Structure formats: structure tokens, C-alpha cells
Amino acid sequence: MLTGNAAAAWGARVSDIDYVAAYPITPQSEIVELLSKWVASGELKAKFVEYESEHSMIAGAGAASLAGARAFTATSSQGLAYGFENLFAVSGWRAPMVMVNVSRGLGMPMTLQVDNTDVFSARDTGWLQLHAETCQEILDFIILAYRWGEDERILLPVIVNMDGFFLSFTREPVYIPSQEEVADFLPPYEPPHGIAFSPEELAYAPTIILGHSYSYFRYQMHLAALKAKEVFYEIAREFGERFGRYYGPIEKYMLDDADIAIVSMNSFTSILKGAVKRLREEGYRVGVLKINMFRPFPNEEVADALSGVEGVAVFDLNLSTGAGGIIYPELLRSIYHMESRPRVVLDFVGGLGGKELTYGEIRFMVRKVVEAMRGEAEPTPYPYLLFTEEDVQRLAADMEIAGKKWGGF
Amino acid sequence: MYRFRFHGRGGQGIKTASRIFGTAAFLEGFNAQDFPMYGPERRGAPVAAYVRISREPIVSRGYINNPDVVIVGDETLLFDPIADPLRGFGGGVLFVNTPSTPRIELDGHVVTLDITGLALEYIGRTSAISAGVGAVASKIAGFTKSNTLDAVAMELEEIGVPGELIDKNLKLAEVSYDSVPSFDLESLPSIERSDFVDMGVVQVRLDDGYIGVATIANLGNTAIRKTGNWRILKPIIDMDKCTGCKICFAYCPDVSIYMGDDGKAHINYDYCKGCLICSSVCPFKAITMVREVKTL
């Protein structure tokens, strides 16, 4: 039985990481606490450095990777934002490493609870992204991520995301492979352009004045990221053969005969999967499409998975203010060129700040899609916020205590 | 629309010259758009600026690849592969700041004037020739002298040039204005050509990581670039006075002084930027300076 945080630490440990760059932040701190203990006890042969900020931590981890060491770090929300410019530096160095993000909302107002807007804000930084639903996936994705990012065809860093609290502090059974087993799967890290390994000594990341060279190098990162999807199939197959757990860029759950798909990512997918059975009993032919890989975005897989579906409800545990959910437009890009694409695709923002996702809200999503499919409701590009009557009552109580004269809706 | 491209070296005031011209065009009733190649000013480094003027609203932006008029503020840039001032020039007017007559074969009109010499005469300095260069461009475009001088005063005031120095610059501008011909821009052949460059688009493929990562493997390769033509003044070592003390060698920022087999210091003029630190630190006053004479 491991928490998500412990699973992350174990994933790093069995990957035989060389370097841990750390900085505390709730709900992530447990990961680096465990790693520091193992480094101190000698159970993990690595160097552990606690930096003074995520800004330095990410730069330091990336630089260690550029030198030739397998680097690990972990952060969350504010920390990710504080180190943000260095995300671009590390990917621009083409320094593969793994960073676990324990997803949490970005203040202000401050929260400790989940809101995936933090990790999605990093979507344009050149980091690949894997998102975990279970504690087992966290551990497995970390191992896969090292093999993946370090592949000489890719050379990009990877974020492995888990939701704060819902995974980070949740215990469940996790199978831990031995370091020897993992070593057979994950060869030693020797980056071809690394400081210690490159055939020639190099000047890394020179400033580029003119657009043609800048375009070329940025686009190489894009092409490498696209290539990464193909490479993922290769290594995930080998991983499956060795460890018996198979992963793909997406996962389909009761989707084959479904008319309606709920699209989701991360830990709340479990809640949605759980609701599907009951929804089917109520007569809705519903399935779930879970997206594991956010960068590169699995366009073809998503389109293929939705090919027989008429209506789609996108569950977005995030909010791009002024637009809506962040998964929604990504998904629309995937399906736009389909010959017969789903007729209705609606966006639902829910679970923000760790707010409970109730069965009623899930049924609301499905009903809205059905109404739009039947022409009973206008389709809209704007999201619905999943906010219940009970939420209103609790908010009203809080408002009164806070001394704010709120009249309700 | 008429496109003017200005070339010069950091410190000469080429950006200001382009602004003088842009403002003069505005005063003439043109729509104008001026734009410097952005970059922190490096004294001596090649810089460029672009001005579009038109009687119609300007629907274009950015660098000018096909100039109607090229204004070269420093003759040494004329054949410089990095500055490449003649790129895209197709038969309009080329102006070169030079005391000599350039030996150059091209379609179009070539105009020269020794603005640097005039600057020395009227301002007492060879740098900061913006007023002269701006005035020359203004005259070539056929703008009035009063608008030109107003533009000079406005732009120099804008950058904080003190009053008495503006007066000297106005004198420089006036003499420069009077020394070059004006052209009927509509009669130039190049104005037929547009901003539009039509080239094929290629498919960029994924290269292997060692190639596709932004790095430089050729360390120290700036040596390919000759910075010797940055010089306005040239240091010359009097070998009779040089004792080989290595002081100039020690203080040269640009690794352009080497100790020869004769035990004396020698200057590598391919790279010497002409800062003249060597001359100022030589304890034996063995290094003198002369104005750089460039052959075209």
C-alpha cells in the first residue's frame, strides 16, 4: 500500500536516479522527504540537493541532466509557476529529466487542493506530459518517462502529473518492480550531446538573433515531441512484456459500444468510470475516454476512440478564464478533420479546488449532451460549471461568516 | 511606397538618422514607418534601420529586403558579408559616406559624400553623423530643406543632445543636404517591385538529436569574423620604440595584439576594433593613431 507520493519516490528510486533536486511544497514534499532519507541511508545511490527555490531547482536538475546525470525533481502549482522560465531552458537544452507535478490550484486565492490549470499551463514549454489516474500509474509512468525522454530520438524532459490529495495522499496497492528488473528495461543515461559525453565540447544554448535558426531549433523540438508518440508505443510494449502492465497514450473504458463519451484525465477518471455502470443502468450508453499523454497530444488516438460516438462530454478539472476548459479545445483539434465526427461536444468544468464530483453532476453532463444531440438544447462553446445546490448552501454559509452580503443566484 | 534602408555602425547614429528621415517624411505629408534592427548598441558593430514612406496608408512591416534607396553610413560596410547592404538592391539610389569614389558596378545611381570628414569639420567628432546621414536621405527623397532641418532638431532634442551641439549638427545637416542631388522617386525603376518575396516553402524534418539541439561545436569561431573594419582610427606600433613589454598585449580586449618572434608587439588588423587602449597604455608612447583609410 503506497500513497501517490510514495509511489513517485519509488518510481524514481527503481529508475536508479543520480540526482534529486528538491524544494518543499504541499502536497508534494513527501516525495523528496522519502528520497532524501533513502539517499542518506545509502538505499539510493544519488546526490540530494535542496535548492532555495523551484526556479533554481529546475535549472539545477536540468543542468545536472545536461552534464550526464539522471535527474529527478518534483513540485506543484506555485512552485511550477515560480520555476516556469526554466522549464523552457531545460527543454531548450534538450535535457531529459523527470519532474513529478502534484497538481494543485494556483493562488490567489490560495488553495492546497487540486486544479490541473497548473500543469496545463506548462503545455507549451517543450516538456512531454504523462498524467496518472492511479498510484501504480505514477510509478510506472516515471520509469517509462526516463526511457522515453532519454531516447536519442527525443531528448526532452517529461512531467508526470498526479492530482494533489486525490492521489498524492491516497494509499492503494502498488506493485514495485526491483531495481534490477528496471535496469534491464532502462539503460544507463548517456546523452549524446551531454557535457561529459558529447564527441566535441560544445557551447550550449547560444542566443539566436535571426528567425531562420530559431525557427529550425524550435521546430526540431516539436518534431521530436511528435516522434515521441511513436517511440512511446515501442517502449510501452516492451514495458508491458516485462512487467505485465500495458499503457497507451489513451485508455478506453466501456467505450466500444458507447453513444456518449466522457473525456477525462487524471485521478477523477476513476470517479467517472465508477459512474458509468450506473449511468448505463439508467439507459445512457456511456463510456470513458481517458487521456494519459497530454504532450504530445494523441490526436489520432482520440479521433479514433471517438469515431463511433455521437456526443462527447469533456470533463475539465481546470479553467482557462475567459475561454473555458483546457482539454476541450485540444480535443476539438483532434476531431475536426474526422469524416463523421461526434455531433455534440460540450465542456464541463468541475472538481476545481478538490470539490467533490457527485453522481448528479456526472449525470448532468450526460443529460446536457443528450439534450443537445436531440436538438433540445443549444450547443455552446462555453463550459458549464459543475456546481451543486449543496455547494450553493455551503457557499452561502461561508459568505455569511465572512461578512459578505451575498444574495445567492 | 518607397523603401529606404540605412546601414552603419553602432555609435554613428544610424537609428537616429533613420528617425530624422522618418520625421522629415512625416513633415512632408507622407505616411511613414521607421524601424531599427533591434539590438543593444555595440559601438562599431553593423546596424541597420528601415524606413517606409508612402502617400497611401502603409500596410507592411518589418525588415526591408528590396530597398529602393540604400544609405550606407560607413563605407567599410559596403562589401561586409554580415551587413550586406547591397542585398536586394535593384537599381534605385545608393548613397555611401566616403571621401573616395567607390569602384562599384551596379544598376542605379551612386551618390557619395564624406560626411565623416564634414562631421570632423563642423562638430569636431567623427562619430555621430546622424544629422548628416538623415539630411542626405531627406535630400535624395526630394524633401525641403526646412522640413529636413526641423526633423534634425526634433530628433536630436528627443535624445537629449544639448542645444549648442544641435546647432552644430544643423550646420552639418545643411551642408550635407546641399552637397547631394535629389531624385524624383517615382522615376526610379525599383519602385515597381513590391515587398513581396516569392519563395518555395520546404518541409522541415526531424534531425538527430546531436544536430538538432541548439549548440555550437566550433568553439572560438568568431575568429571567422573580421572586426577590423569597425575601426575609425588605426593604432600603429613604432617598432623602434616598442620594447616588447607586453603591456598593450595584456590590455587588448579583442585578442588582437600578439607578441612576434622579434619579441615585439604586433597588431592583427583583421580584428582590431580600434579602441586604442593599446595606444593609451603604452609606457613608451610607441603606438600612434591615424584615421583609417579604407579602399573600396
Next chain:
Amino acid sequence: MSRYRGVRDIPDEEYVAPGSALCAGCAAEIIARHMLKVLGRDTIMVNVPGCYAISTLFPYTAVKVPFVFGVFGGGAAVAQGIRDGLDILREKRGINNERVNYKVVVYVGDGAAYDIGFQSTSAAIHRGLDFYFVCYDNEAYGNTGFQLSGATPYASRTSTSEPVGDSIGNEYRKKDIFEIWRAHGAPYVATISVSHITDMLNKFEKAKEFRGPKLFVALSICPTGWGASEEETIRIARLAVETGMWPLKEAVYGEVRHTFIPRRLKPVEEYLKTQRRFRHLFKPVRREEEIRRIQEAVEEYWRRVRESEAGG
């Protein structure tokens, strides 16, 4: 113990190539040249946005040793990662060659040392990182057009502290980065000046003896930003030292020693007058009180130095 007795002893090897696009007369180039001459071939340079970034503009680099470019505030953090990464390769993975034993030098301007990179530098010193941190201090953000920094001296004109109206230019005092670094307990901290090359060479040489942070701040004359004649670079640097405005000193585990003590201080105005950034102190009217304030601060500093040297 001084290995270098004069400029005749300067090593011949050059690790900086000519042809860079840095301004003519730039002192940061002189400092880089001599720093690398002493540190030698097996050095890796970390650089961040600032004037010296101009040394390495794709596809060119003037630096003949390996070079890593990081974000403005991250120089010391990048150095930490490189040092740690290379150490791991040696200690855990048994790789031992000249690459894993590189000396790591962070070469940055005053913006990166005093301001935006201050936090990461302080932390790297605190962690005892084995590296060289060398600041070419031109006392403002030179690369972006000479804006005020934490290193800008009192009364300097910058493009964000223009001496218009009653303003005297920069109204803040320059941060004492030497003392700040010294307070961290670093093994070696030194000030250097391009006017005193042998002093500079010997300090880099001496720093090699120490494991841990070795910190240098060099007054970096900036003809472009300071409004000075390019050929005056060395004379201005010398005046900074001889007027007492730029003391040459070192601190070994906190113990301060001045490596050059001017016998008689030249008046500060001899230094100030060489630069347009201080011109408003003399023209259109002489601002006696401001000049005196600068002079007194310098005299006060040296009075304390003499006291402590006498006491010690």
C-alpha cells in the same frame, strides 16, 4: 607566493577568440581573457543574459571552452547542477576524465549578481558549491540600454535615473556585494580591476587553492554606458582604484586584506570627470555637496581600513 610578478608572466594561451561583437574597449572582455588564462583549458563557463552573452550568438562563439547559457537569475543554479552532475558521474558511475573535473565558472554581469540572480547565488554559496562566480560589474544593465541596477553608484546617470530637474541621478548607494558575499563565509572573495592585471591574475591563481565558492567582483569599465572614451578604459579603472572608490582586496574565510592601499587618495572627481554618467555633477553647475558626499564616503571607508589594519 605570487606566481605572476608582472605582465611578462601572463600565460600565452588564449581561451577567448577575437571577432566577437562586444563593444570596442569593453573591460568585460579583458577580464574574461585573463580569467580563462589562469583557470585554463579545463573550465566550463556558465553565462546568462547580459553583455557577455554577445560573445556567443549562434552560429558564433568567442569562448574556446565549453559554455552553457542559462536564464538571467539562474547562473549559480546551473553551475550547481553541472558541478553535481559531473561529480555524480565520477563518484557513482566511475567516469574520470578531464570533463568531469571541469572547473565551473559563472561569468555574469551585475544585474545577475546583485539583483535577479542574487538569491540563487546566495544559496549556492550557502551550500558551499565548488565554483567560481565572477561578476563583471559595469554598474548598470548595460545590455538593455544602461538602466539602474543594485550595483549603480550614487549619483550615476542611468537611463532609468536621468539627472533631470533637481534629480542627482541614482539616489541609492551601491550594494556592497563583497561584504555580502563575505558574510556568507565563502572561502575566497576578491575585488579586481582591469587596471591591475597582475593583482587579478594572482587572485584567480590563489582562488584555485580553495574548495568551495570563489567569488570575484571586477569593476568593468563600460565606454558605451558610462559615456567614456574607449581608449580610456584602463585609465578610468586605474583612477577608480587610486581615488579609493574601487578598493582592491580579498577575504580568505572572511579575513580581509587589501592588496593595494593607495598612499594618498586622488580626489574622486578625477575619476568622476572621465565619464558622461557623472557629467551633471559638474555641468551646468558644479554640485559641490554631492561631490563632497562621494569623497567623504570614500575617505570614511579608508579611515576604517587604516584603523583596522593598525588594530590588527
